[in-house]
């Protein structure tokens with residue numbers, strides 16, 4: 077995991093003073109690190125019967141769609157409000173910086189689905205908790221949540237206590 081961490085860049089005071097932004101673009105630029113990260117994200121879930129990977133806009137799309145490809149399942153995007161063209165299920169929540177919402181198409185998942193949720197980073201856990209709620213509103217089950225980076229001191233994991241959580245790099 078040290079090799080992965082060496083490809084994450086910390087940008088102080090972005091997008092607001094006091095935020096240490098973890099920039100994963102050097103990691104995804106590097107082919108070996110990108111493959112390693114995706115393989116490590118899905119590794120604990122290889123024995124699970126999954127029907128889809130769910131990823132949050134926008135960096136969750138990078139890791140989530142590659143994970144779906146590797147697992148041989150489909151990819152379900154969770155998007156910021158107003159972006160999805162068909163009927164949606166919605167949720168709003170607080171971020172480490174600001175507040176926002178997420179939407180999913182109402183026919184994206186149902187009771188027959190069991191999914192892996194993937195994002196680049198868990199900070200306060202608000203995004204992931206809202207995503208899990210959205211997935212469960214559609215009736216689907218959650219096999220677990222996987223993140224490249226976890227900001228331990230924000231205790232995001234506590235908001236996801238009922239789910240299996242897997243993270244690659246801790247700060």
Ligand code: AMP
Pocket residue numbers: 095096097098099132133135170171172173195196197198199200201202203204232
């Ligand atoms: P949270 O809901 O607080 O867990 O925030 C998680 C979401 O916000 C993820 O989609 C991250 O991409 C983004 N995010 C929050 N804090 C940071 C940070 N310090 N560096 C990079 N991305 C962040």
